[in-house]
Amino acid sequence: MxxxxxxxxxxxxxxxxxxxxxxxxxxxxxxxxxxxxxxxxxxxxxxxxxxxxxxxxxxxxxxxxxxxxxxxxxxxxxxxxxxxxxxxxxxxxxxxxxxxxxxxxxxxxxxxxxxxxxxxxxxxxxxxxxxxxxxxxxxxxxxxxxxxxxxxxxxxxxxxxxxxxxxxxxxxxxxxxxxxxxxxxxxxxxxxxxxxxVPAAPGLALIVGNTGVIAATSAVNGRVRRWLSEAPDSRMAYFQTIGTLARLALPLLEAGAWQPLGHLLNLNQLILEKIGVSCPEIDQLIAAALGAGACGAKLSGSGGGGIIIALVLPEQRQDVAAAIAAAGGSALMPAIxxxxxxxxxxxxxxxxxxx
Missing domain, CATH: 3.30.230.10 (Ribosomal Protein S5; domain 2)
Structure with a gap:
């Protein structure tokens, strides 16, 4: 370099x-x-x-x-x-x-x-x-x-x-x-x-849905630290499970197995909800994306607001984006x-x- x-x-x-x-x-x-x-x-x-x-x-x-x-x-x-x-x-x-x-x-x-x-x-x-x-x-x-x-x-x-x-x-x-x-x-x-x-098969397609809700990362991270400190022995297992999902996702990314990968995103979202970093606006956009046929959807980032991502098949892009917009979000389709x-x-x- x-x-x-x-x-x-x-x-x-x-x-x-x-x-x-x-x-x-x-x-x-x-x-x-x-x-x-x-x-x-x-x-x-x-x-x-x-x-x-x-x-x-x-x-x-x-x-x-x-x-x-x-x-x-x-x-x-x-x-x-x-x-x-x-x-x-x-x-x-x-x-x-x-x-x-x-x-x-x-x-x-x-x-x-x-x-x-x-x-x-x-x-x-x-x-x-x-x-x-x-x-x-x-x-x-x-x-x-x-x-x-x-x-x-x-x-x-x-x-x-x-x-x-x-x-x-x-x-x-x-x-x-x-x-x-x-x-x-x-x-x-x-x-x-x-x-x-890491290798990713051609066809990886994501829709970003912005809730418009602003949540400071530092504040959300502080809440997560306090939540974990209340019961560290049991609650650390949730973060370890997320790590397992990341490991399981690798071969699915490489193979282009988008539906199974979407299921892992859904499971990740359920754990993030348990940790307490989702919010009603996030939940609403995720429901809209899944209802429009997305393979999976979850928040992305620290949470508390901000964005979701929806994993889609290429032919689902427009339908999922329209569903996110209809649910009150702003749909983005940037290059990835x-x-x-x-x-x-x-x-x-x-x-x-x-x-």
């Missing part, structure tokens, strides 16, 4: 994601299966002559200096060491750019220029389960990494992007979102090392299994970061 660039500015585009099987269980030592989707966050990074970082995303703007970034990093690491997750959650709530600042503070140790203009634009709905934050952090790492004296290794890029999600999600987050955005494709993700690409993050340096052409 080589992303070093002398260009005046660099733009990186990173895809979103959905989770086929495994949310919440991956934070507890179980595997998960994810797939990249063709909705993108983009980050444009350009050097400045001043020793400032100017950050811009939508209506949000901030200017921060090298010393401020260093102080934030030190504070975050003290809170993480003390497992003071509520403090990190509060930081993310009051400082929109806190995750990006933490990433930049980490990259400063590797020669990142101390003056940069950084701007984001995204077509991924926020707080929906589509990995909008993870894609934004991955795009930042890819674009800023092109300005380092030495090209960062893929594993280093993955670690930096993951740190952004850790802050955004209140101190604990899996690397699923950022690694799916970084690597692209259909992936088996675990809590250790880089995700692995798309490549991971790409960078574009002016005036060079587009290429993949993980070549």
């Amino acid at each position: 080589s992303i070093r660039s002398p260009a005046a500015f660099v733009t990186a585009s990173a895809p979103g994601k959905v989770i086929l099987v495994g949310e919440h269980a991956i934070n507890r030592g179980q595997p998960a299966l994810s797939v990249s989707i063709g909705l993108y966050a983009r980050c444009r990074v350009a050097p400045l002559k001043t020793h400032q970082f100017r950050l811009h995303s939508g209506k949000e703007r901030a200017t921060v200096g090298h010393e401020d970034l260093t102080a934030l990093r030190q504070w975050v690491e003290r809170q993480r060491a003390a497992e003071a997750y509520s403090e990190i959650q509060a930081l993310a709530a009051r400082d929109y750019f806190a995750p990006a600042k933490y990433i930049l503070a980490l990259m400063l140790e590797h020669g990142l220029p101390t003056g940069l203009s950084i701007a984001w634009a995204s077509e991924i709905p926020t707080s929906s389960g589509l990995g909008s934050g993870g894609a934004a952090f991955t795009a930042l790492v890819a674009a800023a990494g092109a300005l380092l004296p030495e090209p960062p290794r893929l594993e280093q890029c993955a670690a930096w992007a993951h740190c952004g999600d850790i802050i955004a999600h209140g101190g604990i987050a899996s690397a699923l979102d950022t690694q799916t955005s970084l690597l692209g494709g259909v992936l088996r993700v675990t809590s250790h090392g880089l995700a692995q690409h 299994n798309v490549p991971g993050v790409t960078i574009q340096k002016q005036p060079s052409s587009l290429r993949r970061i993980n070549q």
